[in-house]
Amino acid sequence: MDKIEQDIIAAVEEIKGYALAYGLDMFETIFEIVDYDQINAFASYGGFPTRYPHWRFGMEYDELSKSYSYGLAKIYEMVINNDPCYAYLMRSNMLTDQKLVIAHVYGHCDFFKNNMWFSKTNRKMIDDMANHAVRVQRHIEKFGEEAVEDFIDLCLSIENLIDPHSVFFEKNGSSQNGDDFDAEKQSLRFKFKADKEYMESYINPPEVVEKQQAEWRKRQEDTRKKYPLTPQRDILLFLIQHAPIEEWQRDILSIIRDEAYYFAPQGQTKIMNEGWATYWHSKIMTTRVLNDAEVIDYADHHSGTVATQPGRLNPYKIGLELFRDIEDRWNKGKFGKEFNECEDYLARKNWDKQVGLGMEKIFEVRKMYNDVMFIDAFLTIDFAREHHLFAYDYNQRSGYYEISDRDFQVVKQRLLYSLTNWGQPFIFVEDANYMNRGELYLSHRHEGVDLKVDEAQDTLANIQKIWSRPVHLETRLKEKKTLLHFDGKEHKVREIE
Amino acid sequence: MATRIEKDHSRFRNIIRGRIKRNLRKYITSGEMIGKKGRDLVSIPVPHINIPHFRHDPRQSGGVGQGEGDVGTPIGRGDGDEPGAAGQGEGQHILEVDITLEELAQMLADELELPNIEPKGKKSVVSEKDRYTGIAKSGPESLRHFKRTYKQALRRHLISQTYNPKDPIIVPIHEDRRYRTWKTKVEPEAAAVIMYMMDVSGSMGDEQKEIVRIESFWIDTWLRYQYKNIETRYIIHDAVAREVDQQTFYHTRESGGTVISSAYKLASQIVRDEYPVEDWNIYMFHFSDGDNWGEVDTDECVSTLKDQILPVVNMFCYGQVESPYGSGQFMHDLVDHFPEAENLILSEIADKEAIYPSIKEFLGKGK
Numbered sequence: 001m002d003k004i005e006q007d008i009i010a011a012v013e014e015i016k017g018y019a020l021a022y023g024l025d026m027f028e029t030i031f032e033i034v035d036y037d038q039i040n041a042f043a044s045y046g047g048f049p050t051r052y053p054h055w056r057f058g059m060e061y062d063e064l065s066k067s068y069s070y071g072l073a074k075i076y077e078m079v080i081n082n083d084p085c086y087a088y089l090m091r092s093n094m095l096t097d098q099k100l101v102i103a104h105v106y107g108h109c110d111f112f113k114n115n116m117w118f119s120k121t122n123r124k125m126i127d128d129m130a131n132h133a134v135r136v137q138r139h140i141e142k143f144g145e146e147a148v149e150d151f152i153d154l155c156l157s158i159e160n161l162i163d164p165h166s167v168f169f170e171k172n173g174s175s176q177n178g179d180d181f182d183a184e185k186q187s188l189r190f191k192f193k194a195d196k197e198y199m200e201s202y203i204n205p206p207e208v209v210e211k212q213q214a215e216w217r218k219r220q221e222d223t224r225k226k227y228p229l230t231p232q233r234d235i236l237l238f239l240i241q242h243a244p245i246e247e248w249q250r251d252i253l254s255i256i257r258d259e260a261y262y263f264a265p266q267g268q269t270k271i272m273n274e275g276w277a278t279y280w281h282s283k284i285m286t287t288r289v290l291n292d293a294e295v296i297d298y299a300d301h302h303s304g305t306v307a308t309q310p311g312r313l314n315p316y317k318i319g320l321e322l323f324r325d326i327e328d329r330w331n332k333g334k335f336g337k338e339f340n341e342c343e344d345y346l347a348r349k350n351w352d353k354q355v356g357l358g359m360e361k362i363f364e365v366r367k368m369y370n371d372v373m374f375i376d377a378f379l380t381i382d383f384a385r386e387h388h389l390f391a392y393d394y395n396q397r398s399g400y401y402e403i404s405d406r407d408f409q410v411v412k413q414r415l416l417y418s419l420t421n422w423g424q425p426f427i428f429v430e431d432a433n434y435m436n437r438g439e440l441y442l443s444h445r446h447e448g449v450d451l452k453v454d455e456a457q458d459t460l461a462n463i464q465k466i467w468s469r470p471v472h473l474e475t476r477l478k479e480k481k482t483l484l485h486f487d488g489k490e491h492k493v494r495e496i497e
Numbered sequence: 498m499a500t501r502i503e504k505d506h507s508r509f510r511n512i513i514r515g516r517i518k519r520n521l522r523k524y525i526t527s528g529e530m531i532g533k534k535g536r537d538l539v540s541i542p543v544p545h546i547n548i549p550h551f552r553h554d555p556r557q558s559g560g561v562g563q564g565e566g567d568v569g570t571p572i573g574r575g576d577g578d579e580p581g582a583a584g585q586g587e588g589q590h591i592l593e594v595d596i597t598l599e600e601l602a603q604m605l606a607d608e609l610e611l612p613n614i615e616p617k618g619k620k621s622v623v624s625e626k627d628r629y630t631g632i633a634k635s636g637p638e639s640l641r642h643f644k645r646t647y648k649q650a651l652r653r654h655l656i657s658q659t660y661n662p663k664d665p666i667i668v669p670i671h672e673d674r675r676y677r678t679w680k681t682k683v684e685p686e687a688a689a690v691i692m693y694m695m696d697v698s699g700s701m702g703d704e705q706k707e708i709v710r711i712e713s714f715w716i717d718t719w720l721r722y723q724y725k726n727i728e729t730r731y732i733i734h735d736a737v738a739r740e741v742d743q744q745t746f747y748h749t750r751e752s753g754g755t756v757i758s759s760a761y762k763l764a765s766q767i768v769r770d771e772y773p774v775e776d777w778n779i780y781m782f783h784f785s786d787g788d789n790w791g792e793v794d795t796d797e798c799v800s801t802l803k804d805q806i807l808p809v810v811n812m813f814c815y816g817q818v819e820s821p822y823g824s825g826q827f828m829h830d831l832v833d834h835f836p837e838a839e840n841l842i843l844s845e846i847a848d849k850e851a852i853y854p855s856i857k858e859f860l861g862k863g864k
Contacts, residue, residue, distance in 0.1 A: 041502040053501070056546070058509030061502050063543055149508075156548050308563045318563070392572055393559035400571035404559065415561040423558070425551050449553040458549035 011099050018288045019106040026109035028084040039075055039090050040064040047080040048129045052136035077101045081112040083123035096294040103284040107277030117265040117370045120167040125262055132255045139248045151249055155256040157462040160424055161235035164264040231428035238429045243466050267422045268370045275319015276366050322378055327358035371419045381408040440467045444475035451475055460486045513544045629679045636676025645675035688726040689778040692764050696785035698735040698755040705818040709784040710747050715856050734760035754790045758797035765805040779810040786820035787827035799834045814842045814859045
């Protein structure tokens with residue numbers, strides 16, 4: 001064991017003690033000390049030692065190693081959500097940086113373990129990723145590298161078409177419409193309750209009831225012909241269950257889906273997760289760890305982490321400041337009816353009831369919230385003003401993105417919008433037997449922003465390759481309801497009323 | 498583990514180079530080849546493949562940012578992607594960086610897979626260097642490796658159990674001795690001269706000259722990397738040819754007709770006077786829009802090339818820049834006259850995009 005490793009082990013022990021004393025509750029965390037080339041390789045695989053072979057990891061590596069060797073960027077911290085957590089430290093970083101990273105990593109580990117949106121993630125993902133690699137490798141040996149890789153490319157094109165909330169529900173479709181076939185209940189449908197028997201024919205005229213029941217039965221039959229019964233957002237699952245593909249392709253599709261679900265909570269909690277980790281590295285370093293000689297280096301690195309560029313929202317910065325703001329407000333009692341109804345600016349500003357609930361509150365927040373809820377609940381007008389938040393838009397005439405509004409409601413709505421579903425469009429499977437011809441009909445829930453059409457068409461073509469029958473996507477383009485088709489040969493765009 | 502990422506990496510590089518999976522080619526985006534001019538400052542090409550997804554049109558979605566500025570303050574150009582809804586990790590911004598010409602040449606070579614040039618003529622071997630690289634059991638006493646010899650003796654003592662820690666005397670015998678060995682490395686120091694010729698007649702516009710400038714910059718970079726001693730000469734011509742300095746070469750705009758043979762004659766004159774063939778590797782590059790003054794002169798060019806230039810040069814490269822005024826006939830004439838010339842390389846450069854393949858055509862033969 002060399003000096004560097006000894007120093008790091010000592011630092012890990014020390015900082016772990018502080019983290020526990022502050023009430024953080026982490027999975028056991030294993031720190032690996034690696035050199036720059038290894039860390040680039042690990043980072044390309046999203047932190048995992050083993051992933052299935054694919055060129056996009058090589059692309060990631062290309063970019064990382066270029067930017068490292070030309071001194072543009074280097075990776076400081078990398079940690080993966082697993083039990084135990086694995087984190088990597090780059091050997092060539094100086095000890096102050098290592099300490100900062102260790103403290104930061106403990107923040108993440110605590111978040112992984114306790115935030116409820118992570119509660120359904122696979123905590124043995126390192127093993128499963130390695131298993132995925134073996135399965136893909138087996139398919140490659142059997143069906144050829146080209147074929148397998150091409151299929152993975154298709155799957156990656158639609159990897160975002162999942163339903164991150166579905167993991168919190170029971171399996172759907174199990175108890176659906178159980179009473180539809182209950183004859184007694186059937187006969188009572190569309191009838192009002194008649195207290196007196198002689199009133200029956202007046203309250204429930206037989207011909208009306210019959211007509212309504214007939215219509216209802218017809219509707220039921222129509223919908224039964226149609227599947228899925230309700231629009232389905234987990235398109236990957238739908239394809240796995242219904243697309244006419246080979247077994248190995250089904251297997252690859254489900255691998256991609258598993259990994260997409262595993263990574264989903266990290267997208268849902270980017271601001272909180274980074275904010276929380278930054279909050280704790282700052283707290284632990286400045287109150288406990290730093291000695292005189294380390295202060296400058298720490299400050300330099302920390303300010304690099306939370307630096308903002310114009311037109312860019314740094315999740316480390318926003319998350320950190322929001323957590324601090326929450327702590328401050330709950331320490332001073334700046335919440336509840338009395339505070340909300342107070343309109344005196346000075347009184348609000350100097351409000352301090354000395355309730356001291358700050359620490360408790362931020363721990364609660366890190367457990368229950370995701371980014372959308374976090375911003376919705378805690379982004380206040382004072383905060384937005386203090387941090388100079390603005391909304392920006394693309395100006396067709398100048399060709400620039402320009403600041404368009406500083407109004408609090410606009411900024412907040414825009415931010416929430418960009419976080420919902422990671423700012424990606426909502427796409428559903430509406431009908432898998434469209435026109436009774438086995439064609440796939442998808443719909444885009446338009447929420448004010450059009451799809452990027454060329455990419456949407458290419459993606460549609462990829463889905464078509466999996467579904468093999470023609471596919472359709474209903475969306476809105478320039479205010480008009482539009483249907484995009486792809487039948488395997490050519491694209492069509494058609495307005496529908 | 499390293500090998501696994503290397504495999505993915507080389508797969509990615511092969512896609513970028515267009516060797517495999519051509520269906521992905523349309524999704525490749527890349528930075529520019531030359532950044533903002535300046536000798537050493539360039540932007541690094543970072544190719545990227547964007548797998549298509551359902552996503553929002555960035556022009557419509559806008560976003561939220563942080564900072565000063567009034568409504569209407571521009572914060573980023575709209576031709577690329579969105580300015581970045583949420584920043585990635587720490588300090589992940591691509592900048593232009595200082596890198597040396599040598600690194601640049603190496604990157605160019607990696608990108609285009611250029612072979613190293615084999616200089617002609619063995620006379621140009623000038624330097625020999627000795628390197629101590631290994632250990633041997635015999636050698637001159639002056640090169641005895643004391644530490645290795647001691648270790649060897651110690652090992653022998655330990656094995657034969659004659660080592661006494663209380664009295665650690667080590668006596669090396671003949672077999673223990675170790676000597677440094679060396680290798681002599683011969684470094685050829687070849688010399689080269691590059692001659693650039695450019696047509697500056699009225700039909701060569703600014704855009705055409707820009708193309709010539711970019712292309713010669715890269716050629717220069719590559720040849721400088723290959724040869725230690727290199728000289729550059731510049732010739733411009735319209736109806737007459739004259740030798741100029743670099744500045745003038747790139748910035749003059751003449752007008753009038755085009756007599757290509759004048760440039761060829763001047764070039765071969767310079768070579769005859771100053772660069773003896775046996776000592777110099779000679780490269781000539783000629784850029785024109787291919788609109789020569791009559792067939793008589795074209796015949797003149799052909800005979801000059803055949804008799805005086807091609808026998809002495811490593812390579813003669815003719816790059817024809819497309820121009821709205823030029824007929825481009827000269828290229829066809831050369832093809833007709835020299836269907837099999839080994840060291841005559843022709844390349845048509847339609848626009849800036851075509852510079853890349855054209856450099857590859859010129860330098861891809863390793864001559």
